[in-house]
Amino acid sequence: xxxxxxxxxxxxxxxxxxxxxxxxxxxxxxxxxxxxxxxxxxxxxxxxxxxxxxxxxxxxxxxxxxxxxxxxxxxxxxxxxxxxxxxxxxxxxxxxxxxxxxxxxxxxxxxxxxxxxxxxxxxxxxxxxxxxxxxxxxxxxxxxxxxxxxxxxxxxxxxxxxxxxxxxxxxxxxxxxxxxxxxxxxxxxxxxxxxxxxxxxxxxxxxxxxxxxxxxxxxxxxxxxxxxxxxxxxxxxxxxxxxxxxxxxxxxxxxxxxxxxxxxxxxxxx
Ligand code: CAA
Numbered sequence: 469x470x471x472x473x474x475x476x477x478x479x480x481x482x483x484x485x486x487x488x489x490x491x492x493x494x495x496x497x498x499x500x501x502x503x504x505x506x507x508x509x510x511x512x513x514x515x516x517x518x519x520x521x522x523x524x525x526x527x528x529x530x531x532x533x534x535x536x537x538x539x540x541x542x543x544x545x546x547x548x549x550x551x552x553x554x555x556x557x558x559x560x561x562x563x564x565x566x567x568x569x570x571x572x573x574x575x576x577x578x579x580x581x582x583x584x585x586x587x588x589x590x591x592x593x594x595x596x597x598x599x600x601x602x603x604x605x606x607x608x609x610x611x612x613x614x615x616x617x618x619x620x621x622x623x624x625x626x627x628x629x630x631x632x633x634x635x636x637x638x639x640x641x642x643x644x645x646x647x648x649x650x651x652x653x654x655x656x657x658x659x660x661x662x663x664x665x666x667x668x669x670x671x672x673x674x675x676x677x678x679x680x681x682x683x684x685x686x687x688x689x690x691x692x693x694x695x696x697x698x699x700x701x702x703x704x705x706x707x708x709x710x711x712x713x714x715x716x717x718x719x720x721x722x723x724x725x726x727x728x729x730x731x732x733x734x735x736x737x738x
Pocket of ligand 1: 499501504541542543546563584586589591611614616617618619620
């Protein structure tokens with residue numbers, strides 16, 4: 469398989485930038501519109517694992533695509549073209565592992581879409597907690613046009629995001645929707661005129677989240693992710709467990725005490 473990193477064949481396919489408590493995971497394969505080869509997928513998972521090891525030093529992550537044309541234009545079609553059925557299933561499992569790594573990340577992750585988010589690219593964005601997009605963005609699951617179906621979680625997460633009927637229509641037709649339609653469908657939470665405004669908006673959201681107790685945000689994310697994937701009776705029990713776990717933290721004691729004492733809380737991340 470021929471990899472096509474940014475401008476230099478030796479350059480990493482994924483890089484991480486830091487701005488205080490905000491980390492940015494940049495998918496840097498613009499010549500292939502940031503298509504997700506197995507190497508790119510593994511590099512994304514490694515980036516999140518390394519950031520998770522930093523604990524509450526990272527209060528939120530932005531995921532962006534390099535090159536100004538695409539967030540990610542899908543799984544790498546060249547890599548898929550020669551796979552056996554067993555290897556195809558294994559390729560899907562790798563995508564699912566990356567999505568699960570992002571869902572398990574203990575702070576909010578915002579997919580910052582500027583351009584195409586198609587196939588595995590939309591599925592990567594759906595594994596993030598929110599999708600912000602510029603007006604120049606397009607979303608779709610075009611796999612059926614290739615004789616494929618979504619393989620990195622699209623059949624599961626797209627219906628949760630936009631409802632089953634629209635998810636079926638998008639997956640059956642493979643048609644693309646623009647940012648305005650994606651916003652009205654509930655897929656995109658915020659829409660911006662351009663990339664700079666998008667990144668500033670995403671950083672502002674993380675800054676707002678970072679004011680809150682890290683422990684509580686991480687617990688809320690864990691419970692929301694569990695609830696989204698589970699029958700209601702099991703999900704509500706997970707919420708009970710998560711709610712109980714909050715009472716083990718100093719931050720919860722501090723937050724409640726500060727409210728009752730009419731002062732600002734001083735959270736410590738414990
Ligand atoms: N995989 C591999 N390479 C890709 C790619 C992909 N998903 N998407 C784009 N590229 C490559 C193109 O082959 C092209 O490479 P060359 O310059 O070497 O020819 C380069 O990126 C630029 O692309 P185009 O010339 O096609 O650019 P365009 O502006 O004419 O079209 C586009 C843009 C509409 C996004 C078009 O590239 C496209 O349709 N891409 C494929 C989208 C797609 O089908 N995604 C789903 C993939 S399957 C999948 O994701 C399965 C799953 O669920 C896991």
